[in-house]
Amino acid sequence: MPSSLAPAGVPDASTGVPAVEIRGLVKRYDGRAVVDGLSLVARQGAVTAVLGPNGAGKTTTVECCEGLRTPDAGTVRVLGLDPVADARDLRPRVGVMLQDGGLPTGVRAGEMLRHVAAMYARPRDVRELGERLGLDAFARTTVRRLSGGQRQRLALAAAVVGRPAVVFLDEPSAGMDPQSRRAVWDLVRELRADGVGVVLTTHLMDEAQDLADQVHVVDHGHVIASGTVRELLADRPGASGTVRVEASPGLDLPALVRALPQAREAALVTLPDAGGGLGTASAAEAAGPWVVAEVEPGVYTLTGPVDPQALAAVTEWLAGQGVLARSLSTGQRTLEDVFLDLTGRHLR
Amino acid sequence: MTSSERAPTTATTTGADAVHPGGPASGGDRNLASPAWRRVAAQASFETRAILRNGEQLLVTIVLPVMVLLGLVRTSFLDLDTGGYARADFVTPGVLAVAVMSTAFTSQAIATAFDRRNGVLRLLATTPLGRGGLLAGKVLGVLAVEVVQVVVIAGVALxxxxxxxxxxxxxxxxxVLLGTAAFTALALLLAGTLRAEGVLAVANLVLVLLLVGGGVLLPAGQLSVPLAHAAVLLPSGALGEAMRGALLDGAVPPFSVVVLLGWTAALGWGASRLFRWH
Incomplete structure (x- = not known):
């Protein structure tokens, strides 16, 4: 297997000091570890998505990077500096968009942005930024009367008005209409082009898929998979499809792997433990370009170069086992599939 | 000025600087932030405008003291023992003390509690303003509102x-400065430990209780006996006595100063230990 499903930790050597480098971060609330041995690296000039279900520890991790919380163990470095000890040097270089906005309710939107801009020596042009993000329409409206999307756009503007080198965006698209979201994504891409390191948390798959250069899937306080979207989708040359089969549980996976075309070798690979979110262990097999797994009892996914021969091999395999599939579908594997495979399909 | 024209500043940040031309790379780190005085002044002005624009806050900080002043000077609901002083001379120092309490304590506690709940404190703490600048801005904002109060109340009193x-x-x-320190510390202690709705209730209730039985409007000696002994030890009683001493007799009783200093130290210590930003 390539590095796609390995936990993060290896810094990308291509650009000097990383925007963010977290090693073995632990943060406990009332004795309960919300972040538990989390490690990841985010590069400058790249968008890094921290993807995970609610309660996975995303916000706490970002707050440790922002100097708002002090880690219980592990190290956090932003631009090579300690967010708590070197706060004075870091604050002017780091832009923050909090999940709950952090906007005072009685103040007008335009006034709030000008106020944050006043903290910096050379802020962005407030008028230009307001135009970019469509803030002009409500610049004289108090924050209390803004819609969720308007507040998010204002909070994003406040995060970038100081020309930061690193930006942390906690759930930036929450509550946004599609137009707002487009404007926000365009701005994020522009920041990246300017060399800014952007770290965003999200549970929106399309956001990570469309924006992120690097994705870290977080669950139960640690990173369970890292890689580019392409790597996470196991999108090696020719491997672009999935087959999903629902049948009886416990079918013979090695037999399926042997039946598939281009299966040069059959190696047993265990997916990284999703931390107990699933009731069953995820058995997975990888052979050549194929990754095959029983993602939950009786549900099998095959990722690889899906073609008519491959599909025939699957049905032959089912026939060989004397099993009739309840459902069989082919399709493009999405990040959502990866995410659900890793974190479990159960409500929590 | 861009990074290409300037040598990188420190070894630890050169890598970041190199990949971010035109942005935060230029100059020293400190130059990226506006000067500290400007940040604090901006915050103080921001806080002052927020309070003076808020109807409920104006009610507590301006309208209430003026009504108390008018009520006590112009009507005779209360049979005041003014100790031979003119009614306006006797009442005004206490009303000014009430004004200080309403701004430094009630108004500040409520504003800070809601800013804390809405994440405003955390957001501003991540900007170059920082936590220290935020606190300094708040204290200066309180003093600015007090200047407005004194002008209005003194004008009416005159x-x-x-x-x-x-x-x-x-x-x-x-x-006034000592009282502001003690009551701002109490405001932050409350705002940093209780839920916003709780602070709203407690801050108003405490103001009313101290108005009635805290020795602020009327000398503690005029209260009933057990309350009289307690009130001189309260920050409200001490502030009231200090204002009356200064403006009626030209001298502040040293005991009041000691009491206010003690409360400031204790409440400041408590607030710095117990204040939660989240």
Whole structure:
């Protein structure tokens, strides 16, 4: 297997000091570890998505990077500096968009942005930024009367008005209409082009898929998979499809792997433990370009170069086992599939 | 000025600087932030405008003290023992003390509690303002509102015939600053530990209780006996006595100063230990 499903930790050597480098971060609330041995690296000039279900520890991790919380163990470095000890040097270089906005309710939107801009020596042009993000329409409206999307756009503007080198965006698209979201994504891409390191948390798959250069899937306080979207989708040359089969549980996976075309070798690979979110262990097999797994009892996914021969091999395999599939579908594997495979399909 | 024209500043940040031309790379780190005085001044002005624009806050900080002043000077609901002083002279120092309490304590506690709940404190703490600048801005904002209060209340009082002891004005200013320190510390202690709705209720209730039985409007000695002994030890009683001492007799009683200093130290210590930003 390539590095796609390995936990993060290896810094990308291509650009000097990383925007963010977290090693073995632990943060406990009332004795309960919300972040538990989390490690990841985010590069400058790249968008890094921290993807995970609610309660996975995303916000706490970002707050440790922002100097708002002090880690219980592990190290956090932003631009090579300690967010708590070197706060004075870091604050002017780091832009923050909090999940709950952090906007005072009685103040007008335009006034709030000008106020944050006043903290910096050379802020962005407030008028230009307001135009970019469509803030002009409500610049004289108090924050209390803004819609969720308007507040998010204002909070994003406040995060970038100081020309930061690193930006942390906690759930930036929450509550946004599609137009707002487009404007926000365009701005994020522009920041990246300017060399800014952007770290965003999200549970929106399309956001990570469309924006992120690097994705870290977080669950139960640690990173369970890292890689580019392409790597996470196991999108090696020719491997672009999935087959999903629902049948009886416990079918013979090695037999399926042997039946598939281009299966040069059959190696047993265990997916990284999703931390107990699933009731069953995820058995997975990888052979050549194929990754095959029983993602939950009786549900099998095959990722690889899906073609008519491959599909025939699957049905032959089912026939060989004397099993009739309840459902069989082919399709493009999405990040959502990866995410659900890793974190479990159960409500929590 | 861009990074290409400037040598990188420190070894630890050169990598980041190199990949971010035109942005935060230029100059020293400190140059990226506006000067500290400007940040604090901006925050103080922001806080002052927020309070003066808020109807409920204006009610507590301006309208309430003026009503108390008018009520006590112009009507005779209360049979005041003014100790031979003119009614306006006797009442105004206490009303000024009430004004200090309403701004430094009630108004500040409520504003800070809601800013804390809405994440405003955390967001501003991540900007170059930082936590220290935020606190300094708040204190200066309180003092700015107090200047407005004093102008309004003194104006009304003078119109009602108030003739303060001019020699006591510097002492009165000192008493206002001490009282502001003690009550701001109490406001932050409350705002940093209770839920916003709880702070709203407690801050208003405490103000009313101290108005009635805290020895602020009327000398503690005029309260019933057990309350009289307690009130001189309260920050409200101490502030009231200090203001009356300064503006009626030209001198602040040392005991009041000691009490206010003690409360400031204790409440400041408590707030710095117990204040939660989240």
């Amino acid at each position: 119109a009602l015939g108030w003739r303060p002891d001019v020699a006591g004005i510097p002492a009165a200013i000192g008493a």
